[in-house]
Amino acid sequence: MAGQFEIVGMRETAQVEPEQKKKWYEGKPVVSIAVLVLIVTGCLACSLITTKDPSYLDLKNYNVPPNQEFLFGTDTMGRDIFSMVWYGGRISLFIGIVSMVISTVIAVIYGTVSACAPAWADHLLMRFTEIFLSVPGLLLVIFLQAALGEANVLSLSFVIGITGWMSISKVIRTEVRRLRNSEYVIASRCMGGSFFHILWRHLAPNFVSPVMFMVVMNVRSAIVAESTLSFMGIGLPVEVISWGSMLSLAEKALLSNSWWMILIPGAFLVVTLLCITNLGNYLRRNVNRQERNL
């Protein structure tokens, strides 16, 4: 009798743990970060890697295609493009970062104030950003630049910075409105926490992640704005070397068909922007993805 039946239950199965451990670099934009680091260090250490003075006008060798001496050729004014690319990158990146900081600070303060203000003021402030957004950004920059006089690196970053905060401040406002009635904020306010204290200690840590992506993208759009403005001749003058002002000689380069003057600085610009974008996308990426039903 005993051998006839067997008690059935859950069959023992060996639990196979998936062995493949995630490598540290998987899913992270390693290549982009590496290239970005390379470009940034190259720009910071530009005096070490370059052999020539980027602003020296070598009138004997102007418009020379890339060769042994001039790795990337020279421009129509006889300047060595290889050195200019690194020196120019320093200024372009600097403008990108400074104007990002300016926009972010304005956006954080404006967004928080708007979210904490009474409904009518909030409404008014948000309408104001909408009106601001409706003036074509480029025109705004042209105006401000004209008002500040001859452009230099700081004034240009300032102008780009104060025209680029609107969309970030909208996101911050939404986030803060969601948070402002949380217990810990009310508690902090009851204990006499000042506006900046609450903003910094309680609100900011909560909206850092949704805003991070926009902040990184802001660096990107600031660099694009700088290069576009300098290219059109209303940003940095030709003597101040940046990736944009290097491209402002493009019209002459087109006439003489000197591709190196257009392609090389532009390639640096695009690669940098691409790395920044990948970084931004990584920050935004949704980790838990659902299985699709289709």
Added chain:
Amino acid sequence: MRHKIIYVILSIFLLSVMVFYMARLAPGDPLASYYGDRAEKMSPKERKWAEDKLGLNDPVTVQYVRWLDRAFHGDFGISYKYKMDVMEVIRERMGNTLLLGGIGFFLTFGLSLLLGVLCTWHEDRMLDRVICKVGTVTSCIPEFWLSLVLILIFAVNLKWLPSSGAYTIGKEDDTADRIWHLILPMTVVVLGHLWYYAYMVRNKLLEEVRADYVLLARVKGIGKRSIMFRHCLRNILPSYLSIMAVSVPHILGGTYIVEMVFSYPGLGTLSYESARYQDYNLLMVLCLMSGSLVILCNMAAQAISEKIDPGITHTE
């Protein structure tokens, strides 16, 4: 409804005040755009006479009220540079911009929908990845540089396409010639924006494809293609429409830069010139036009999204 109309009027009014004051406070000599080089050689007396004639000596507020009064009667003044009625100057250029921006807009609209569907269909497979990578790269290329590279390749080296202008001189009415000149700028306008919207469609569709009703439809035995086009696409279309409404000014702004690089005679080059050379009357009208367009498009987008989901109210 009444609130909305009041809001539109108020916004346009505020915009006009802002532009008016900013333009006048910015340094620069509007006489230079009216009289050209002669402005520099004028004696103080002549200068004063000229400024009086153009009404530039009054306080800015007085000037503004006068401008507003005339504007209500349909008179927006004359352009200092072209010495013509502002509306005339704009009318000449408007068609060109509408052609570039309008066709560019619809191409972007259609192509991004197509790309989005294609990516969703092949999610995480080769095609999707390739499109995504190419898209990310193109979205990083500044419009002016893309234009330069295209000019370098197709106009300077291959000599296939013209590098600037809207038509060959003397062939203003030749449609083929105009299209010929439109190809390069149009490519830049479309490529510059395409990816952003395609990515949006892709995201929305990927979300949609994970909805429960899709599973049900599959269980009922409805084909994939029909689910995708009959149900998923239809569901995202309204929100996509509202995004496109918001994007009108975005694309318009894109055409401005492209117009400048290609020296295409449109509103973009005109705005740039008028801001640069203090052509106040022209600048005002151009800013108001683009500003109103932005405001109206935002309203349209809101209206669409409220129609889709009556729960959304934009007062919050």
